[in-house]
Amino acid sequence: MTCQIEFEDPNNKMQGEGCSKKLKVDSEFVKYLSTLRRNIQEKSTTPVKGDDRPWHIELTKRSDKDFLVQRSREIQGKIVDVRDLNNYAIMNKKAFVFNTPEVTGYGPTHVTIAFFSNGVPEWIFDILHV
Secondary structure, eight states, rough: OEEEBBOOOOOOOTTTOOSSSEEEEEEEHHHHHHHHHHHHHHOSOOBOOOTTTTTTOOOGGGGGGGGGGHHHHHTTTTTEEOOOOOGEEEEEETTTEEEEEEETTTEEEEEEEEEEEEOTTTTGGGGGGG
């Protein structure tokens, strides 16, 4: 299954956006990720963070926020395959993420699906086979 990356407003920096661009809430991509996060929360016996911030993709470092809109335009509309297991990863042993395309001057990007303070559980990739 493929989805398109869509930002709320790829052409302007919105209120609350610093280094990250907010994903469009009603997009198929966000709907899929939201369902996946709910399934993870239901299965997890430890707290799962992620609902504390809107769905977003970090696109800049603190020193180059001026590039936020430019970089969002680079990946706006790109197609991603949410069924491809290679698009998922564990970062820093605590975050379960979906890898999104690279952007010029920043490199690889991702969406955090779930954050586990005590570390990502071993079963996390099994949830993708449901």
